[in-house]
Amino acid sequence: MxxxxxxxxxxxxxxxxxxxxxxxxxxxxxxxxxxxxxxxxxxxxxxxxxxxxxxxxxxxxxxxxxxxxxxxxxxxxxxxxxxxxxxxxxxxxxxxxxxxxxxxxxxxxxxxxxxxxxxxxxxxxxxxxxxxxxxxxxxxxxxxxxxxxxxxxxxxxxxxxxxxxxxxxxxxxxxxxxxxxxxxxxxxxxxxxxxxxxxxxxxxxxxxxxxxxxxxxxxxxxxxxxxxxxxxxxxxxxxxxxxxxxxxxxxxxxxxxxxxxxxxxxxxxxxxxxxxxxxxxxxxxxxxxxxxxxxxxxxxxxxxxxxxxxxxxxxxxxxxxxxxxxxxxxxxxxxxxxxxxxxxxxxxxxxxxxxxxxxxxxxxxxxxxxxxxxxxxxxxxxxxxxxxxxxxxxxxxxxxxxxxxxEHMLNIGALLALPMAVPALMGLFIRTSPSWAAIVTVCVTLIPSAFGFFSAELFGETWSFQQKVFINLTVGIVVYLLTMPFWNRTPEVYRRQAQDFFDRMLTPVDFEKEIGIPNDLRQLKIIGSFAAVIGGVICTLVLLPNPLIGRLGILFVGGFVLGVGGVFIWLGKRSELEAPRIEAAD
Structure with missing residues (x-):
């Protein structure tokens, strides 16, 4: 072969x-x-x-x-x-x-x-x-x-x-x-x-x-x-x-x-x-x-x-x-x-x-x-x-x-990414902003972002990556902050919604009450089994004609994957054996 x-x-x-x-x-x-x-x-x-x-x-x-x-x-x-x-x-x-x-x-x-x-x-x-x-x-x-x-x-x-x-x-x-x-x-x-x-x-x-x-x-x-x-x-x-x-x-x-x-x-x-x-x-x-x-x-x-x-x-x-x-x-x-x-x-x-x-x-x-x-x-x-x-x-x-x-479409993605990220960051820490703050910030920040995208045609010189980032960030942050005075004019319903969001975000998750029974052992055993199979198949490549260092390299990669798989399978089985003992002790 x-x-x-x-x-x-x-x-x-x-x-x-x-x-x-x-x-x-x-x-x-x-x-x-x-x-x-x-x-x-x-x-x-x-x-x-x-x-x-x-x-x-x-x-x-x-x-x-x-x-x-x-x-x-x-x-x-x-x-x-x-x-x-x-x-x-x-x-x-x-x-x-x-x-x-x-x-x-x-x-x-x-x-x-x-x-x-x-x-x-x-x-x-x-x-x-x-x-x-x-x-x-x-x-x-x-x-x-x-x-x-x-x-x-x-x-x-x-x-x-x-x-x-x-x-x-x-x-x-x-x-x-x-x-x-x-x-x-x-x-x-x-x-x-x-x-x-x-x-x-x-x-x-x-x-x-x-x-x-x-x-x-x-x-x-x-x-x-x-x-x-x-x-x-x-x-x-x-x-x-x-x-x-x-x-x-x-x-x-x-x-x-x-x-x-x-x-x-x-x-x-x-x-x-x-x-x-x-x-x-x-x-x-x-x-x-x-x-x-x-x-x-x-x-x-x-x-x-x-x-x-x-x-x-x-x-x-x-x-x-x-x-x-x-x-x-x-x-x-x-x-x-x-x-x-x-x-x-x-x-x-x-x-x-x-x-x-x-x-x-x-x-x-x-x-x-x-x-x-x-x-x-x-x-x-x-x-x-x-x-x-x-x-x-x-x-x-x-x-x-x-x-x-x-390439052009990748640049379009870069054009939109930062303007959309700025209000999504600001809204995480600033509570007193109106409901329209994010949309306005994105739309306004898209203007300098577009200038940067078409800078060579508009200004005869291509803006550097850092120029685009600094300008877009500055504009986005300033615009978002300028929306804050309008918080006092927002409806009471929206104010409660904003407060509920932050209360929700800061309230710890009670897994047993909210979700129920975990399946950690199933994850360990299934993924461990797949890893063991993959690692074992990789190790068989050692049979191909290679110098010693090549064979050792194959064993390193295969052994790593196989080893992790073996540990996962062992942990899954050990946990299964320990679970009845814990329940009996309780």
């Missing part, structure tokens, strides 16, 4: 396992709460790993790797800013978010600002989630086509279909379970690639020496001079802007939904701290390969036929250092990074339409909305429709001259 055949077998087995996860976890779904937020029974390690996986896409191994290839350690700022966002969640906000007791982000907006603002955010979020999911899928397909030789349409259809199947069947339970399993694979494979790159270089000291020998010490500094890169990128101002943007993105009312799945506030904080640990560790591991590619494989990287060749740096480094059979797992890691974003987007989109848009449309047309299991089935129908839309949009652009449109 040739190397390409081994890769396809590895990828095929992995995708089959994901579908199997969806089939198993469909038994966990009885209603909308189960289907869209794990019935609030998700364990902290399950939800924390899912939050970590959805925090990035394959862009980490392409776009961010390209930035590391050009600017070295500067790219750490992006991911350490994510870590700061997780840390703030862990300190107190994750607990607050869980205690809101909602299903979707727009529902949180309704509880805080009312129905009009909810509908505004619901439709905006719905469109953006669909767009981002299709663009992530297309970006993965274009990258895999150029670097690994896969056909773009095949990647789109196969990956999209697999995500649709397990998300449709298993709901958020399948989404979080697959995210956890993908985390188990991502961690050891990226560690292995990083270590093998250092071995190829001759050690950590050789990495720094190579940077110095190639005259990259200045460009690879964490902070750079304003004239080092275009648009004053990777400077102190750029780093501050990136920190503000990412931290705000992690700590708004609309970002609360990642913690609705856990049992209570304490579990939510633990999930956030897990995300912090994984993101921080990853920041120092993920970008060794692209820097290695700059030092050792520069010509190969520049020969890749994609719009920005530097974005192939991680893949080229992986292809040069990984043993036979492990390239397929590296592709799996890249698939995982995108699939985790796509499956969460798909599930959240279906939740928004089912929970926020559909009931409003029913009221508008005088129809009775579905309830219970019927509503859950409707959510599954919405999931199927949105999944087909995502695959269709990605396929459409893949078959047209849509590469430029692809």
């Amino acid at each position: 040739g190397e390409t055949s081994v890769e396809y077998v590895v990828i095929g087995c992995y995708l089959a396992v994901l579908v199997g996860v969806g089939m198993v976890f469909r038994r966990f779904n009885e209603n909308v709460s189960d289907y869209f937020r794990n019935g609030c029974k998700g364990t902290w390690w399950l939800v924390g790993s899912s939050a970590f996986m959805t925090a990035f896409s394959a862009w980490t191994f392409s776009g961010a790797a390209g930035a590391a290839y050009e600017a070295g350690w500067s790219v750490l700022v992006i991911y350490l800013a994510n870590s700061v966002g997780f840390a703030i969640n862990g300190l107190f906000l994750a607990k607050w978010f869980r205690q809101i007791r909602a299903i979707t982000g727009p529902e949180v907006i309704r509880l805080r600002f009312g129905i009009s603002t909810q509908q505004f955010y619901a439709w905006m979020s719905f469109v953006m989630q669909t767009l981002y999911s299709s663009l992530h899928l297309l970006g993965l397909a274009i990258f895999c086509s150029a670097v690994f030789g896969y056909k773009i349409e095949q990647v789109i259809v196969v990956v999209g279909a697999v995500v649709l199947i397990y998300s449709l069947i298993g709901g958020s339970w399948a989404v979080t379970a697959t995210d956890f399993l993908q985390t188990l694979i991502l961690i050891p494979i990226t560690i292995l690639v990083g270590v093998l790159c250092l071995v190829k270089l001759g050690g950590v000291g050789a990495l720094f020496q190579g940077i110095q020998n190639m005259g990259l010490s200045s460009a690879y500094g964490v902070f750079n001079a304003p004239d080092q890169f275009p648009l004053r990128a990777y400077t102190y101002a750029w780093a501050i802007a990136m920190l503000l943007k990412n931290v705000i993105g992690y700590n708004t009312l609309t970002s609360a939904q990642r913690y609705f799945l856990v049992k209570d506030g304490r579990e939510a904080q633990k999930a956030a701290w897990l995300g912090f640990v994984l993101m921080t560790a990853g920041a120092f591991i993920w970008f060794i390969p692209p820097m290695t590619a700059r030092l050792l494989f520069h010509a190969e990287v520049m020969a890749v036929d994609i719009p920005k060749a530097a974005e192939a740096a991680y893949a080229i480094a992986s292809l040069n250092v990984l043993p036979l059979g492990m390239t397929g797992l590296m592709v799996v890691a890249m698939f995982a990074a995108t699939m985790s974003s796509m499956d969460s987007g798909l599930n959240r989109n279906a939740a928004i339409f089912t929970n926020d848009i559909y009931p409003t449309l029913c009221r508008l047309f005088g129809r009775a909305a579905m309830q219970g299991k019927s509503l859950m089935r409707l959510g599954q129908v919405f999931s199927a429709v949105f999944g087909v839309c995502i695959v269709s949009i990605a396929t459409y652009f893949a078959n047209t001259e849509g590469r430029g449109v692809f």
